[in-house]
Amino acid sequence: MAEASDDKVQFELVSPEALVLAVGADMVVVPGAEGDFGVLPRHSRLISTVRPGVIDVYQGGSVDRRIFVSGGFAEVTPERCTVLADEAIEVSEIDRAAVEAEIKGLNDDLSDAASDEAKGKIQTAIVIAQTKLAATQSSN
Numbered sequence: 001m002a003e004a005s006d007d008k009v010q011f012e013l014v015s016p017e018a019l020v021l022a023v024g025a026d027m028v029v030v031p032g033a034e035g036d037f038g039v040l041p042r043h044s045r046l047i048s049t050v051r052p053g054v055i056d057v058y059q060g061g062s063v064d065r066r067i068f069v070s071g072g073f074a075e076v077t078p079e080r081c082t083v084l085a086d087e088a089i090e091v092s093e094i095d096r097a098a099v100e101a102e103i104k105g106l107n108d109d110l111s112d113a114a115s116d117e118a119k120g121k122i123q124t125a126i127v128i129a130q131t132k133l134a135a136t137q138s139s140n
Contacts, residue, residue, distance in 0.1 A: 009041045010080040011057060013067060015088040021067065027058040028081050030074050039081040046076040050083060052131040054091060054138075066091040068135045070128045091135050099133045 008024035028039045031053025037046070050072045057065040070087035106126045113119040 007041060009039055009043065011039075012080065012082045013055065013069075013085060013088055014082065015085050020085070020088045021057070021065070023057065023065075025057050025059060025064075026061070029056040029058070030081070030083060031055065031069070032074065039076050042078045043076050043081070045078070046074070048074045048076075050074050050085065052128045054135045055083065066135070068094060068132050070132070089132075094132055094136050096133065096136050099129055099136075103129045103133065 008026065009028060010022070011025045011028045012022045013020040026040075029036055030039065030048070031051050033049040033051050036053070037048070050069055052070050053068070055065075055067045055069055056063045057067070068087075068089050068091050069083065069085040072083060072085040074081065074083045076082075103126060106122055106129060110119060110122045110126065113122055
């Protein structure tokens with residue numbers, strides 16, 4: 001793992017499968033439940049839920065990595081930002097056609113759903129897929 005220094009915040013992104021990224025960063029912007037928040041070295045302690053969106057990792061004043069997360073939790077300390085994500089994928093690795101097909105299938109499933117619980121789960125999956133698709137449109 002990268003070591004944190006006074007001018008870097010140690011960022012760790014963990015998914016259920018593996019440690020996705022561990023790096024010292026100038027800043028990390030996380031899609032929090034109450035809005036995006038930036039984490040710099042010596043940040044105040046914070047725990048937040050993470051909504052579907054893109055984590056931007058900054059190095060040298062610009063975005064170095066863009067990673068889509070489907071949700072999770074973030075813990076911030078003065079030295080570190082750790083995100084435990086339900087799903088994490090580099091924005092550059094998202095297959096737009098596959099996500100579009102997923103959204104179409106989910107919409108079909110939604111019209112066939114029998115219970116409110118099933119509809120709610122499908123609607124959540126649609127929001128996540130639409131957010132993933134939107135992330136590919138805003139990537140540079």
